[in-house]
Amino acid sequence: MQIRLGIKPSVKPKFSIHHNVWLFLGGVVSALLYGYLSQEIVGSSIKIERYIGYFGVAFVVYACTIFLATRGKSIPPLTYIVAFAVLFRVIGITVSPQFEDDYFRYIWDGFILSGFDNPYQHPPSHYFANENIPDEYQDALSGVNYPDLPTIYAPTLQFSFLIAHWIGSAQVMALQFVYSVADVLLILLLAQMTDRRSLMLYAWNPLVIKEIAFTAHPDVAGVMLLIAAIFFVKNRPLLSVASLALSVCAKPFAWVIAPFILMRLRKTYVFLFIVLVLMIYLPFLVSGATDFTTLSTFGKHWEYNAAIYSVLSQALPAVNARLLCGAIFVVMYLVYVRNYRASGHTNIRGDILLGGLLILSPVINPWYLLWILPFASLNRDIWPWVASCAVLLSYFTGLNMDDPSLASYEQAKWVKPVEFGMIALAILFDVYRRRRERGSERV
DSSP, rough: OOOOOOOOSSSSOOHHHHHHHHHHHHHHHHHHHHHHHHHHHHOOOOOHHHHHHHHHHHHHHHHHHHHHHHTOOOOOOOOHHHHHHHHHHHHHSSSOOOOHHHHHHHHHHHHHHHTTTTTTTGGGGGGTTTTTTHHHHHHHHHHHHSTOOOOOOHHHHHHHHHHHHHTOOOOOOOHHHHHHHHHHHHHHHHTTOOHHHHHHHHTTHHHIIIIIIITOOTHHHHHHHHHHHHHHHTTTTHHHHHHHHHHTTTTHHHHHHHHHTTTTTTTTHHHHHHHHHHHHHHHHTTTOOTTTHHHHHHHHHHBOOSSSSHHHHHOOOOHHHHHHHHHHHHHHHHHHHHHHHOOOOOOHHHHHHHHHHHSSSSSSOOGGGTHHHHTTTTSOOOOHHHHHHHHGGGOOOGHHTTTTOOTTTTOOOTTHHHHHHHHHHHHHHHHHHHHHHHHHHHH
């Protein structure tokens, strides 16, 4: 079964030695870059400037490779794309995450769940005086950030932490492996849904490689399940519903897309979806706690790398700024729903919906873009890919730069103007390009 969304190839695949050479050279150079980075990480502590610099160079190689390898009528072989994508991820798995400590929480949650305990019941600090914790998990426990808060990670991600625990207890490499496998499955799904150039844009994207293979962020599990729900919705609705239920139980982002999938299903399947979501949450509800408590705290108080919210919060109290951003998104969302239903199209612009949500959000972590990029590969806009590069600048914080003049998560003053300036220019280019295309169609 194949589903084609977004851009469809206008010609049949054509083998080209010339263009495949560019593809191969780009893959080799990228692999060498990631390899050198991994060696530098293993050999000594690396500074944030060099770390982000490696990925910046990787972005340049990535952009040049895609441009040169997909010119004219040449279509890169799927085997080349997937083989190098796997190689990049294997390299990332071999080194410990840098400038990240979230994985300590993943390891700890997996350990707690393995003992049939509810990870939402007690914060990690509850276990500080427990002398029965194995030494390898004492290390993870001591590394957990915000130890006075119970975990924020929803049930589907908890299950992924448990799987990683079974594969390699207290090993971050097990987490990196699990999420890299999920990422490769996502690539194989996208290979059935879009053209080769767009597939390369995702499969070889340095931000994707960094956030999943190098730093073990689990969002890809929810993203893969969400794309699977779209892939199966037409011919295998039961699989679609099951995937969607697991996805919305991974992170709230999936709820933004869920209604558009459910619109295409019979009411029986919608009812089944609700039942499955309740069943996934039921074991945690029965034992008295879920992720909602810490999620609520996060939503009320946390701010990092914000765009529009950051501007509004300068003129309004934080609560009012959050409410205003929420109201703007609701209006935008309802307008999109109306246009979607009126158009009769089945292509869900998750890049626009989730991009709109993030640009209004008080928090834009780089790995949140993992929810946008698969949808971007089904469409033609360039702004998500520019954003995937620009958002790396958000790592220049007081903590990462070891700058005492900045608070731990305070960014250098130049970061936001450069980061969001790049994204704004890319959006303007997309608007200009679409207008030109419409003008050409009229002529």
